[in-house]
Amino acid sequence: MDVEGVLPQFMRRRFIKRTETVWPNESSNVFQRLTSLISEENVLSSSAIQQALNPELDKFEVLEEQQDKMMDQINNLRFRMKSMKAVNERMETMLTALLKANNVSWEEEDEQDEDELGLHALGV
Numbered sequence: 001m002d003v004e005g006v007l008p009q010f011m012r013r014r015f016i017k018r019t020e021t022v023w024p025n026e027s028s029n030v031f032q033r034l035t036s037l038i039s040e041e042n043v044l045s046s047s048a049i050q051q052a053l054n055p056e057l058d059k060f061e062v063l064e065e066q067q068d069k070m071m072d073q074i075n076n077l078r079f080r081m082k083s084m085k086a087v088n089e090r091m092e093t094m095l096t097a098l099l100k101a102n103n104v105s106w107e108e109e110d111e112q113d114e115d116e117l118g119l120h121a122l123g124v
Helices: 002-006 009-015 030-038 046-053 059-101
Strands: none
Touching: none
């Protein structure tokens, strides 16, 4: 920066670029394009990109991923169970309303004996 102060103003205006536009993958001449294609330093292969995006995981990271997947499955199962419970409650409410509308007497029983169900005749 000290050199810029020493140069006269007309030289700074003429030779120092204030802005420069750079376009990706654009080479100024054919020779630079060919060398960039041949050299492996500038070229990224698909396997190198994949490895950079998906690096190998150590044991703890693998375990953490498995736990995350399991938690997602548990949350999904929990949601499905809640929705099934809501559906069952609605069905029970509708059946109770139907029984009342048809004047059917009905008692809720927790357990029924096999004899009442007739399962002994079926061999169960």
